[in-house]
Amino acid sequence: MHRPSPIETQLATELAEARPDLVPGFTAELPGARAAVLTRLWRALAHEPLPWVTRRVRGAHSLALRLADGRALHGPHADPYATDAYVTAVRLDGVRYDDAARLMTDLGWPHSAGFAAELDHSAASLALSRADREFPAKKWPGRDWEWEQRVVDGHPFHPNCRSRPGFSAADQLAFGPEHRSAVRLETVPVAAGDCLLTGDWPDELRDGGRLLIPVHPWQAVHVLKDGPGEPWRTAHPLMSLRTLAVPGGPHVKTALSARLTSSVRDISTYSIEAAVTLSSFATDLAARTDGLLHITRTLGAASANSPDLAAVLRESPEAYAAPDERVLPVAALATTDLPGSPSWLAEFTRLTLGVGLRLLDLGVALEAHGQNLLVVLSGTGAPLRLVYRDLADIRLSPARLTRHGITAPGLTGRLVTDDGTTLRRKLFGSLVAGALAGTAGSGPALATALETAARDLPVTPDLTALLEGPLPAKALTLMRLTPQTPGDQWAALPNPLMPAR
Template identity: 40%
Template sequence: MAGARAAILARLWGALVREPLPGVQRQAYGGDTRVTLPGGERIIGSTALALPFAVPPEGMRLVTDTVAVDDPVELLRAVRLPGDAVRLATEIRSSLAGLALARAGQPGPQGGGPALEVLAGRADGLALLEQSVVDGHPLHPCCRTRIGMSEAEMLAYAPEHRPTVTLEVYAVPPKRWLTTGAGLAPRLPVHPWQREHVLSAYPFLKPTGEKIAARPLMSLRTLAAVGDPTRHYKTAVDVQMTSAVRIVSPAAVRNGPVVSRLLTTLSADLGLQVWPELAAGAVLGEDGTPLRSLAVVARRAPRPGPNEVVLPIAALAAPSPADGRPLIREAVTLGYGGHPAGFLADLAALIVPVLLTLLHRGAALEAHGQNLLVTLSHGRPTGLSYRDVGGVRLSPQRLRRHGADVPALHGDLASDDPAELRAKVLASGFAVALGEPIAVLAWEYGVVPELLWRLVRERVEVVYDSLPPHAVADAHAVLGEPLPLKATTAMRLAADPLTDVWASLPNPLAA
């Protein structure tokens, strides 16, 4: 429990130091930072432990005016944060319980060969590597929040506990079924949590007897079939995980197949493999509205080649099943003889051109560590994949300029605001998808992070040298403006916790 407390306290402390919270002031002195809250209360802690992806020691403490605390829930009791601190405390309490359970349930190192070699070429390797991600979101203090799920249910369904989950398929009256893309028969695969907690309100859904054994991926509600691990099902689970209840919205049902096809076309010359959302389906309510609690998206993942593993970028920081050290160390050893700069340079060479060229063309990917995946061959990055199109932003103006057809879009995917488009890409793909591997390499190898970021900057400059002159505004923002990062704690304290709020970090790409 001490390690879980420190991990979440460090995430919360980082948020208090960097996020735009009303009336909060910060002052750094020596190796510490003092945060002064609107009511005058003060919190003092290590400046280094407030940095993104910091690795806190067990027993990490923050000092308030009245007490020293090593527990994030105690900190929220001791001070008055602006906004809905009661909601945040409830969510962090759930996160702390979930993370402690996750860490307590991990097996020790298994020994044997490197996991990246043992799992090479295996279709189930993706799920097994995703399930090695124990701590969840690397910056969010609600990294393991699962409000509405009991401890027994977390053990039965959460990926870090490595279960096999049985999806049951229910027959839907054809007149109550909406399907998109290639089309799904009126059959709804239902997550067992949803079956137990939601399905009784819909007696017209009848079990078919068909069952699908599947392994949960990082998002818990998305699962890979055991019989064919390339078949993925994004299911609805009415549980709050991190910041949102994980339903499948009507917009996701309608957008998924169309947007994944568009992204495939836009990136055809860039080497990005977009995992197609082949079809989606939703039960219709009595008024004809798709029900977000009774919907599914069918996705197809690629099969790895004989010497390949495919894994989310986030899994590079996860402990290897072989020795418990970050998986990125295996890649650096296998592919680069222990020299981390070579790995980072090759990873950046895959990520940077794809994200910035697609931004220029009108597609801003939400390329965080769960959605962006890398193919490794003998430890070397050789391919890039993207999945889950629900968080992208598409600029009709930029798409038309590029000569692309703009499909009908539902929900909030369409935006021509350049600041919103850039923030989506930079906060996910640069601050997190590149920021976390750089932080882990710096920690593991004693490398100065600025040297690794310089390799990223060089790749950015090459990309913008090759793009048309009207990309100059994007280039100036990427290389000169503060780096955006989603302010997840400020959002949880806000009256509307789902509206994006951005923190600003010093830009490591700036000259």
């Protein structure tokens, strides 16, 4: 019988105080949550270039991993594109493990202890999210944030899909979008001369010679530690947790200096400086897609010269949907019946790949994962066009832009590269190995959709690379186990269109 971990016990204790009615559901959801996290970890162990795994041996019914220290791990075959929790246990030298945290602890690799704590928190938080979920009604939500509240399980492939260290049970209930709470944003006044400001800053966020910077209440208490700010507007948290939708107003991206999934979510000075320039450039470029892509414009961005006290105001994606249409993040498609139709999935794949490859050819690689990429659906569910938000991690190729007679924006730094591998990794890793795989739910379904959609797409070197080579995906577990290595690290996943060898 599984013994609860300290984090599971802690969350259960906190939950008994905050929402005692959820304790039975939390307990009941723990086994499934552990399996979901273990499945994501097994995918990483099976496919990422981990230096502690020296060989992978495919048997008739299982997969064996030979470790550098002589031990062996055994588990089921690992479909890198599957979203079901199909791994309930693996065996390390014959010992059964049914949770990812205990397995990672006993593997004993560098930085295993810290990563194991994150995995433990991920499973416990996931159980809490599932315990409080509302099962989707047949009627689709009417507002954009209601779609985001349906994404209960978080990242479909990251073992830290729900890791929120530093967040108590009460914090998660108050601030997690899946718990459907409204959040009262606060503001901190800063002398305008001490701020970096790009774009327009609304009058309601000005006080004489001071800018009022919206602050997430968790940030105000745990990071700024100057006490609560001035109450401003009530807003609804979106999937990223730190971005919130103000009813009738903008989406507000706040600094939230907590480690969520992998990264600490502050807002860099570089992002503030580039925000409006990127927005204007990307909006103009999207016009070359014949109305199939819209960019949510950045209205204004401000920082008190600190990544811990900054905010970005963006227009709502609802601006690009007619009254009889729905706009939703691609991650929320898995909460509908739409991906179950092969013809619908092929049509959606054709739309997203066509737009993504068109922009890549022009010189812009979108980070089009299921959170940043949204789709506009007709009243009958047909995918009509796309909306993209949050340009902070796209990549621009001056050489490709110049080839098409497009003047590159005056930006330098990490956003700018002409390296083809880097550009393709950015798009393919987020869109195909991320958004499309998460929507399809399995390798076979993804393969069918890609094969069908590709017949109608222009043949370019980028499309050929996608269809004939390994599929890049961020090596999310390797990155957590090698924090001393800066930047993204990558895995080469088996192409779903090519038979396994």
